[in-house]
Amino acid sequence: MLLKIVQVGHPVLRQTPCAIAPKDICSPAIQDLIEHMRETLRDAPGVGLAAPQIGQPLNLAVIEDRAEYHKAATEAELKERERVPVDFHVLINPQIELLSDSQVSFFEGCLSLPGFMAEVPRSRSVRVTCLDHHGKPRVIEAKGWYARILQHEIDHLHGKIYINRMQSQTFSTLENYQRHWKNRASGG
Numbered sequence: 001m002l003l004k005i006v007q008v009g010h011p012v013l014r015q016t017p018c019a020i021a022p023k024d025i026c027s028p029a030i031q032d033l034i035e036h037m038r039e040t041l042r043d044a045p046g047v048g049l050a051a052p053q054i055g056q057p058l059n060l061a062v063i064e065d066r067a068e069y070h071k072a073a074t075e076a077e078l079k080e081r082e083r084v085p086v087d088f089h090v091l092i093n094p095q096i097e098l099l100s101d102s103q104v105s106f107f108e109g110c111l112s113l114p115g116f117m118a119e120v121p122r123s124r125s126v127r128v129t130c131l132d133h134h135g136k137p138r139v140i141e142a143k144g145w146y147a148r149i150l151q152h153e154i155d156h157l158h159g160k161i162y163i164n165r166m167q168s169q170t171f172s173t174l175e176n177y178q179r180h181w182k183n184r185a186s187g188g
């Protein structure tokens, strides 16, 4: 089932959702929600979706960065962004630790703010502690683009959107990003 993605301005995107009780993770309600979010993320398509984005104030997000999404990028772009495929997985009640002293800056977008992008400085590497879709504790150490996706999704679970962190002078429509910014050297 495809879910409606909530757009910027909706108050649910600004709430900090409550933790999910571990005993509830295997309930049909949460398992169905995960399945519907997986379908919605693939349909969008996107690389991450947090429960507030489908109108649910729950501390849960899904991530999947499929190899086929990388075909539109050049080898150099993938390398610069340290972007590699990430299998579908679920983050429940995640805690994030930023591991890098310096930040890296790249353009990113959001399914709740379609048609726009901006450069967002983020930690190059992170450690995330969370529960998985079975309620099992998991520690994820990530760098590069995967670390960026984790930071973006976990921000959603704290009522934050990338526009709260962007370098505001870089805020662009997708069309202007492709026309004026895409081929400029970035990162670093």
Ligand code: ZN
Pocket: 109, 110, 111, 112, 152, 156
């Ligand atoms: Zn987003």
